[in-house]
Amino acid sequence: MTEERFNSIKNNLRDFDLAYGNVNGTHDITIKKEDVLKVGNLLYNECGMDWMVDAVSVDRYKKQDRYEMVYNLRSTKHRDRLFIRIKLDSKEPQMETLSGIWESANWYEREAYDMMGITFLNHPDPRRMYMPEDYEYYPLRKEFPLMGIPGSIPLPNK
Amino acid sequence: MSQDIRERLLEQDPSIKRTKILEALESEDMSVQFEDALDNEMVLNMGPQHPATHGVLRLLLKLDGETVVKCIPELGYLHRGYEKLAEASTYHEFIPHTDRLDYLQPMANNVGYAMAVEKLIHLEIPERGQYIRVIIAELARIQAHLLAIGALYIDLGAITPFLWAIREREKILDIYDLICGARFTTSYTRIGGVSQDVSDNAISSIKRFIKEFYGNLQECRDLMDRNKIFIVRCEGVGHMSGEDCIKLGLTGPLIRAAGYDIDLRKDDPYLTYDRLDFDVPVYHSSDSLSRYYVRVEEMIQSARIIEQCIEKMKPGPVNSLNPKKVLPKKQRVYTKMEELIHDFMLINFGVNPPVGESYSAIESSKGELGFYIISDGSGHPWRLKIRSPSFSNLQGLGPMMTGCFIADTVVIIGSVDPVMGEADK
Numbered sequence A: 001m002t003e004e005r006f007n008s009i010k011n012n013l014r015d016f017d018l019a020y021g022n023v024n025g026t027h028d029i030t031i032k033k034e035d036v037l038k039v040g041n042l043l044y045n046e047c048g049m050d051w052m053v054d055a056v057s058v059d060r061y062k063k064q065d066r067y068e069m070v071y072n073l074r075s076t077k078h079r080d081r082l083f084i085r086i087k088l089d090s091k092e093p094q095m096e097t098l099s100g101i102w103e104s105a106n107w108y109e110r111e112a113y114d115m116m117g118i119t120f121l122n123h124p125d126p127r128r129m130y131m132p133e134d135y136e137y138y139p140l141r142k143e144f145p146l147m148g149i150p151g152s153i154p155l156p157n158k
Numbered sequence B: 001m002s003q004d005i006r007e008r009l010l011e012q013d014p015s016i017k018r019t020k021i022l023e024a025l026e027s028e029d030m031s032v033q034f035e036d037a038l039d040n041e042m043v044l045n046m047g048p049q050h051p052a053t054h055g056v057l058r059l060l061l062k063l064d065g066e067t068v069v070k071c072i073p074e075l076g077y078l079h080r081g082y083e084k085l086a087e088a089s090t091y092h093e094f095i096p097h098t099d100r101l102d103y104l105q106p107m108a109n110n111v112g113y114a115m116a117v118e119k120l121i122h123l124e125i126p127e128r129g130q131y132i133r134v135i136i137a138e139l140a141r142i143q144a145h146l147l148a149i150g151a152l153y154i155d156l157g158a159i160t161p162f163l164w165a166i167r168e169r170e171k172i173l174d175i176y177d178l179i180c181g182a183r184f185t186t187s188y189t190r191i192g193g194v195s196q197d198v199s200d201n202a203i204s205s206i207k208r209f210i211k212e213f214y215g216n217l218q219e220c221r222d223l224m225d226r227n228k229i230f231i232v233r234c235e236g237v238g239h240m241s242g243e244d245c246i247k248l249g250l251t252g253p254l255i256r257a258a259g260y261d262i263d264l265r266k267d268d269p270y271l272t273y274d275r276l277d278f279d280v281p282v283y284h285s286s287d288s289l290s291r292y293y294v295r296v297e298e299m300i301q302s303a304r305i306i307e308q309c310i311e312k313m314k315p316g317p318v319n320s321l322n323p324k325k326v327l328p329k330k331q332r333v334y335t336k337m338e339e340l341i342h343d344f345m346l347i348n349f350g351v352n353p354p355v356g357e358s359y360s361a362i363e364s365s366k367g368e369l370g371f372y373i374i375s376d377g378s379g380h381p382w383r384l385k386i387r388s389p390s391f392s393n394l395q396g397l398g399p400m401m402t403g404c405f406i407a408d409t410v411v412i413i414g415s416v417d418p419v420m421g422e423a424d425k
Helices: A003-012 A033-045 A105-116 B003-012 B020-026 B082-088 B095-099 B106-120 B127-155 B159-180 B200-224 B228-234 B242-247 B288-312 B330-335 B337-349 B389-394 B397-401 B408-416 B420-424
Strands: A018-023 A026-031 A051-059 A067-074 A081-088 A094-096 A119-121 B041-046 B058-064 B067-074 B356-364 B367-375 B381-387
Touching (some): A033 A094, A051 B381, A067 B367, A081 A094, A105 B389, B082 B095, B082 B381, B106 B356, B397 B408
Antiparallel strands (some): A018 A026, A051 A067, B041 B058, B367 B381
16 A cells, blocks of 8 residues: 555544554554444545455453454555454453445454454344354464363264 | 244254254245245255365255245354464464365465465565466466366266366376475475475476466367357356445455456565566456356466466575575485574474564465464464455355356356365364
């Protein structure tokens, strides 16, 4: 992303309390949890970031702001990439779903819920992505053991 | 099955659980009630073990007669937890796991992963190494597309061109055997280069393969491209508008068949793609037939790229000269003290990238294959997220299926070309 374009995005988002950073050469914007829908709408409608290709859930394993969501946005018009980052509570990680803006967030957020236990409010289809429906754990959290929890997945009857 | 029949069944046998999948399928009120019981909507479970689903993909189809009213893909039958495994292995140890992501094109996954780690530790690799990576990544693209179109052929009942496509694919596997000693699970790249240089023997067999490939592919096309049955079964099937493709996050041949000339090799050139001459095939009708054409033409472009790479490639080193990060040659490990120490440190403690985050993506045959790596400075990644194209592409499967006939589901799955190893991670 060119500096010029990044500055125009900054200008579009000037009303919000944001932090700007860098993911090894790609710009990233940290958004407060409360503003996420407004900023998302601006990014989608005004800044041309119309294509969400991925969402990364992160467990930092620390007291404050333990969880994080990093959304990977691309623009079909300008052919560039931007990350947006939302820091979430340690106890009850939850945020508004972005699937109302970028439809593809639907599955990415289901995956984040399944693996990391982040709840998305107003999600259209809040099911697990990979694990069985009655599974009780969130495997990508740092406290989950690598070998799994014996007995947590019942074996089928003979 | 109508609502009250299910209620009655539940009363009779409480062990039938109302699963969330079924509830999601019933969420929208689309049921049309007819007098005749056979006219009512039914739920059909397709997979996970089904010959036409290309792996363990499970689909729940809600049918009205022969028309699909709603389709819900269900994933996770091949979930092996690679993102969790990555957190427990060093960066080198994860390379063999990448073979098993998209197991139809292991070389491209190797390249994508090695590039992601190199970006994290700011490592440049020499030109010959880069050309070798382009060659193997393009061979992998041909390999994956050959299986994709071959599977589409046989799903529609055409056995001869399927066998011809597989015959070409076998030759690529034999070339892999010459390059790295393995046909399927190649694990060829290393952080900072590749495991060994490509021999002259391998180069000449690649040349021979490419020379014959154009004609052999044309043979398949002669049989299929103007075949009436093939065209009628594919044209207009699985249509999805370009805007919807972007909304649902699809990448790769699916959006190039929908009128977008988006290709990471052109938009954000990596390796030596900016020095190579190739076109990005684009079609506009966004159905199964145009996806097939995109794949076929991409194979021809890949063959062109490989020809240019072989021409431009000069002898020289293939690995980066950075002994603290790049594994030394095995022969030197056994005879030299310094290399033995480096090998010991790299194997036991890993490459120790600086603290930070990095994202790197390549254009694989299915779309954008990316790795988001978070490093805490130790030898293991703190978090490694695989952006797998098959996973995103499958999200479009439900909307594509809506309104089609049940016989077309096979064609649509073939045209989306998901690989469950990658989608389920």
